[in-house]
Amino acid sequence: MSGNPAIQSLEIEAVPFMEVKIPYMSEEEFYAFCAENPDLRVEREKNGKIVVMSPVGLLSGFYENEISGELREWNKKSRLGKCFSPSSGFTLPDTSIKSADAAWISNGKWKELPKADRKKFGRIVPDFIVEVRSVTDSLKKLKEKVTESWLDNGVRLAWLIDPTQQKTYIFRADGSEEVIDGFDKKISGEDVLPGFMFDLSLLVDEDDG
Numbered sequence: 001m002s003g004n005p006a007i008q009s010l011e012i013e014a015v016p017f018m019e020v021k022i023p024y025m026s027e028e029e030f031y032a033f034c035a036e037n038p039d040l041r042v043e044r045e046k047n048g049k050i051v052v053m054s055p056v057g058l059l060s061g062f063y064e065n066e067i068s069g070e071l072r073e074w075n076k077k078s079r080l081g082k083c084f085s086p087s088s089g090f091t092l093p094d095t096s097i098k099s100a101d102a103a104w105i106s107n108g109k110w111k112e113l114p115k116a117d118r119k120k121f122g123r124i125v126p127d128f129i130v131e132v133r134s135v136t137d138s139l140k141k142l143k144e145k146v147t148e149s150w151l152d153n154g155v156r157l158a159w160l161i162d163p164t165q166q167k168t169y170i171f172r173a174d175g176s177e178e179v180i181d182g183f184d185k186k187i188s189g190e191d192v193l194p195g196f197m198f199d200l201s202l203l204v205d206e207d208d209g
Contacts, residue, residue: 089121
């Protein structure tokens with residue numbers, strides 16, 4: 001148990017996600033809580049609520065890895081920014097601390113972030129994020145996260161990928177949205193990730209057929 005009275009020992013059951021009622025944590029205390037519980041996927045809402053999410057299943061992990069891998073490969077060639085894993089936390093302008101299944105920040109924005117902030121949940125908004133819906137995720141809640149947490153705080157392009165329904169929801173900073181049906185198509189990183197194309201067929205498990 002931490003010596004900080006705001007951080008208590010908790011037993012978390014394997015549920016898709018849950019709100020944990022614990023005393024208010026400052027950013028430093030929340031960072032310490034996450035550091036002491038590295039196996040938990042934890043986010044903080046703008047109202048101070050702590051949301052603990054269970055680990056994803058194997059297929060969800062496969063989807064996340066395919067997307068992140070393609071994004072990294074494009075970034076290695078373009079060298080236009082930095083890629084981040086699902087365990088990376090971002091402190092957003094509304095004070096929430098969120099993570100995405102994949103995220104990317106342009107070099108220009110990254111260079112403006114103080115080096116001290118890079119070692120914690122830095123106050124920075126990704127240019128691009130991806131959220132992958134698992135079988136236990138509520139589509140409504142995930143859409144709310146994309147629009148209210150990511151887009152409203154300054155993300156320029158967001159993909160919400162739903163492997164179960166084989167649908168991809170594209171959200172843009174100008175408020176426009178697009179739905180792509182089927183995983184037999186490629187989607188573009190547009191002007192945010194110039195030259196990046198993601199082949200949705202990479203998310204089709206050959207054993208399913």
